[in-house]
Amino acid sequence: MPTTSAPHVAIVGATGAVGEEMRACLAERRFPLGKLSLLASARSAGKRLAFGDAEVEVRELTHDAFEGVDIALFSAGGGISKEFAPSAAAAGATVIDNSSAFRMDEDVPLVVPEINPEAVGDRPRGIIANPNCTTIISLMALAPLHRRFGLRSVIASSYQAVSGSGAQGILELEEQVAAITAGRDFEPRVYPRQIAFNVIPQVDAFTANGYTKEELKMLNEGRKILGEPELKVSCTCVRVPVYRSHAVSITAVFGEDVDPAAARACYDGLPGIRVKDDPAGGEFPVPLDTTGKDDCLVGRIRRSLVLDRALDLWVVGDQVRKGAALNAVQIAELL
Amino acid sequence: MPTTSAPHVAIVGATGAVGEEMRACLAERRFPLGKLSLLASARSAGKRLAFGDAEVEVRELTHDAFEGVDIALFSAGGGISKEFAPSAAAAGATVIDNSSAFRMDEDVPLVVPEINPEAVGDRPRGIIANPNCTTIISLMALAPLHRRFGLRSVIASSYQAVSGSGAQGILELEEQVAAITAGRDFEPRVYPRQIAFNVIPQVDAFTANGYTKEELKMLNEGRKILGEPELKVSCTCVRVPVYRSHAVSITAVFGEDVDPAAARACYDGLPGIRVKDDPAGGEFPVPLDTTGKDDCLVGRIRRSLVLDRALDLWVVGDQVRKGAALNAVQIAELL
Numbered sequence: 223m224p225t226t227s228a229p230h231v232a233i234v235g236a237t238g239a240v241g242e243e244m245r246a247c248l249a250e251r252r253f254p255l256g257k258l259s260l261l262a263s264a265r266s267a268g269k270r271l272a273f274g275d276a277e278v279e280v281r282e283l284t285h286d287a288f289e290g291v292d293i294a295l296f297s298a299g300g301g302i303s304k305e306f307a308p309s310a311a312a313a314g315a316t317v318i319d320n321s322s323a324f325r326m327d328e329d330v331p332l333v334v335p336e337i338n339p340e341a342v343g344d345r346p347r348g349i350i351a352n353p354n355c356t357t358i359i360s361l362m363a364l365a366p367l368h369r370r371f372g373l374r375s376v377i378a379s380s381y382q383a384v385s386g387s388g389a390q391g392i393l394e395l396e397e398q399v400a401a402i403t404a405g406r407d408f409e410p411r412v413y414p415r416q417i418a419f420n421v422i423p424q425v426d427a428f429t430a431n432g433y434t435k436e437e438l439k440m441l442n443e444g445r446k447i448l449g450e451p452e453l454k455v456s457c458t459c460v461r462v463p464v465y466r467s468h469a470v471s472i473t474a475v476f477g478e479d480v481d482p483a484a485a486r487a488c489y490d491g492l493p494g495i496r497v498k499d500d501p502a503g504g505e506f507p508v509p510l511d512t513t514g515k516d517d518c519l520v521g522r523i524r525r526s527l528v529l530d531r532a533l534d535l536w537v538v539g540d541q542v543r544k545g546a547a548l549n550a551v552q553i554a555e556l557l
Numbered sequence: 558m559p560t561t562s563a564p565h566v567a568i569v570g571a572t573g574a575v576g577e578e579m580r581a582c583l584a585e586r587r588f589p590l591g592k593l594s595l596l597a598s599a600r601s602a603g604k605r606l607a608f609g610d611a612e613v614e615v616r617e618l619t620h621d622a623f624e625g626v627d628i629a630l631f632s633a634g635g636g637i638s639k640e641f642a643p644s645a646a647a648a649g650a651t652v653i654d655n656s657s658a659f660r661m662d663e664d665v666p667l668v669v670p671e672i673n674p675e676a677v678g679d680r681p682r683g684i685i686a687n688p689n690c691t692t693i694i695s696l697m698a699l700a701p702l703h704r705r706f707g708l709r710s711v712i713a714s715s716y717q718a719v720s721g722s723g724a725q726g727i728l729e730l731e732e733q734v735a736a737i738t739a740g741r742d743f744e745p746r747v748y749p750r751q752i753a754f755n756v757i758p759q760v761d762a763f764t765a766n767g768y769t770k771e772e773l774k775m776l777n778e779g780r781k782i783l784g785e786p787e788l789k790v791s792c793t794c795v796r797v798p799v800y801r802s803h804a805v806s807i808t809a810v811f812g813e814d815v816d817p818a819a820a821r822a823c824y825d826g827l828p829g830i831r832v833k834d835d836p837a838g839g840e841f842p843v844p845l846d847t848t849g850k851d852d853c854l855v856g857r858i859r860r861s862l863v864l865d866r867a868l869d870l871w872v873v874g875d876q877v878r879k880g881a882a883l884n885a886v887q888i889a890e891l892l
Contacts, residue, residue, distance in 0.1 A: 375863045379714035379806040381756045420845045421716045423871045428836035432859030456862035458806040463798050464754055471714035471793040501763035510755045524767030527791035528710045536758050
C-alpha cells in the first residue's frame, strides 16, 4: 500500500453477481474506504449503484481508469483480467483477481486468508489471485485437518450452485423453473443441458485427460495454497439446481491416523468455518444454511469404510461470499 | 411357478409411484398375464386404475388376498412387506419385494437380472428381494467392470431424485417450488430440510458409525449381489431436487490395471446399460436422459488421479424404472 490513509478501492465487474457482493462485503465489514470506484463495460457506464446509504456511478473500464487506485478487485472474467490487471498494477494498484487468469502464475500468490495469509507479502507482479470457489470452500474444511494430520489425497464430488456462472446462471435457473411450471418450451443458454430439476456433471471445459478445468483447479490450486506439491486430488464437479451455496462430498486421506472426534476438535475457535455435525440430532449442513453467510459449515465427519487414515466429510459454503467476494475483500483487509 | 399357463400377478402398493410404474412395465413389456390383482390399503380399495386399454379395481390388501396369485410384486414399504409377504408366499405366490425388509436375509436372493439372474432359483422362503435403487444403478455400471477387472472397492457420492421417497417426495418438491415461486411459506414434511433449490446429505436414517442406512445398503447389498464379501464401499448419499433419475459419482478400484477405453469396451452389447462418454463432443449422461427410460447410462470414465488401478465414472438411471419397478418385473420375467 503506497499510502497510510484510507485506500481508494476499485471494483472491476461491479454490476456482476460477485461485484455486487463485493460492494455488500465492503459495506458490511466497514472496510476503511478512502474512495470507491465502480468499473464495468461501456454498456453499464452511467448506472448508479447503491453503496451503504450512498450511490456510486459506474464508470467505463479503460486502461486509464486506475489512476490513484490503491486496490483493484477484479471479477469480470479471465479475459478482462488478462487485459486490464497489468494496467491497474502499472498504475500502482494492488490487484486482487477473482478469475483463473493468474492463479497458477509463480509470481502471483493464491490466497485464502484463513489458510495462507503470509503469501500476500510476496507479489512481484502487484497481483494476488483469489482461488476457485469450490477449492476455497473445500480447503476451508481440509486445511485445519491438514495442519494436524497431514493431508495426502482428496477424492471429491461437488454439488455446485448456479451462482458460480454469475448472474446469468441464476437467471437461467429461474427462467427454466418458470417455463417448466407454465408448460412453456425453453432453450438452455448458459448450461449445456437443462439445469432445472437436473444435475450436470460438467463445470468449465473438458481437458485431454477427461477431467474438466474446474476439476483440475481443485488439484493445482489446492497444491499451491497448501504448499503441498505432492498432494493428490481427483474430483467430479457437478452443477446442481441450487442458487448460491456449493456443497462438496470429500474423502480425505491423511499421513496419520485420524478419528472423527479429533477431526471435529481441529475446528475449535477457528474463524470462517464451523462444525455442524450431530447426525443423531438431525444436524448436518445443507447449502441453504450458508446462503448469504460468511462461515462455511462442515459435517458428516466419519471414518472412510474403504481407505485407511481417511475421513468422509461434507462441507458447504456460500459460493458468492466465501467462494468469491468475501475472500477477495478479506485479502484486501490483509494489505 | 406351479403352473405353465400365464401367471396371476398381484401388485401390492398399486397406487404408489413404483406400483404405478410396475403396471406400466407389465403393459409395455407385454408380460404374459393370466390375471392382474391390484392391492392397496383400505383407503384406496374400490379405485379403478388403468391397465393397457382396460381398468382394474383396487382391492384391499388382506392376508387372504393372495389366493391363486402366482407372483406378488410388493412395493408398499418394509412394514407391509414384513407383515404380508409371508402370507403371500404361504398361499403359493413367489414374492418379489421392493422393500429393504428381506434383502439381507440369507434365504432370500437379491437380484439384478443383468448381473445375477441365477440367484432367483434358490428361494427357500418363496421371496426374492429387489435391491435398493442407488445400488442397482451403481452396479449396472460396476458389474461389467468387475467381471473384467475385479472390483475391490467403491467410493461414491449420489445425487438422488425425490421419486426415491415415492409419490409424496415428488409432491413435496412440486409444492415447495410452487410456494417459493408464489412467495408463500411452507413446512417440509417428507424431508428434514427444504429440498427445492437445496441438496440434503441424508437419505434414510443415520446409524451409529455416522453412515446412513442408505449408504450402508450400497456396501451390504453390493457385496451380496456381486458375491464379493470382501468388497469395500464408502458412500455419501445426497437427495437433490430432481424428479426421478438418480446419478452416482463413483471412484472404483480394481485388482487389475484398467484404462478408460478398455472399460468402455466392457459395456459393448450388454443389455440395460449404455455408454454416453464423449466429453470433447459434449456427450455425458444427465438424469433427464434416463427419465422414463429402461437403460442406465455411464460416462465420464477416466483414470483416478489419486488411486492406482482406479477409475472415476458417472452413472445415471431412472429410479422408478430400473431402480425399482422395471427390475422387479424383469425378475418376474425370469421366473
